[in-house]
Amino acid sequence: MFDITLITVGKLKEKFYLSAAEEYAKRLKGYCNFHLLELAECRLPENPSSAEISAGLEKEAELILAKIPKGTWFCIFTPEGKLLSSEQFADKLKEIKLSGKSSACFLIGSSFGMAPRVKQRADFMLSMGPMTFPHHLARIMAMEQIYRAESIQAGSKYHK
Secondary structure, three states: OOEEEEEEEOOOOOHHHHHHHHHHHHHHOOOOEEEEEEEOOOOOOOOOOHHHHHHHHHHHHHHHHHHOOOOOEEEEEEEEEEEOOHHHHHHHHHHHHHOOOOEEEEEEOEOOEOOHHHHHHOOEEEEOOOOOOOHHHHHHHHHHHHHHHHHHHHOOOOOO
């Protein structure tokens, strides 16, 4: 079975987000080995300088890069990434599976983004669109789209 890992920087606290994340994780287990890794966000002062932000992103980069499974296809969610429809995203995941990869890893960075070296490590950059979303909601959106992509590939009625 294909392995999918979602790395997120920051922890969910709100019950409604936790409930949604648990539901999609449960649904995904029917299609793949799904793993959710929550990494701690670097604490910064109230109004951090650009140097403090860069230093924080570098600390987060160390944690992120250490957690990416070896040999996996690595995709980051970032505003400058490519826009794909749900069907195109499903096709992309199918392409990865057919390429011989046994796993995919997705990343949602912290509220300040991610270090340039994490972006350079990515095999693919994916955008959720030009709007800004809270990172907790982005996690649910990513999980739902991964589930939708898997259900499209399986020919289920979930995607209409």
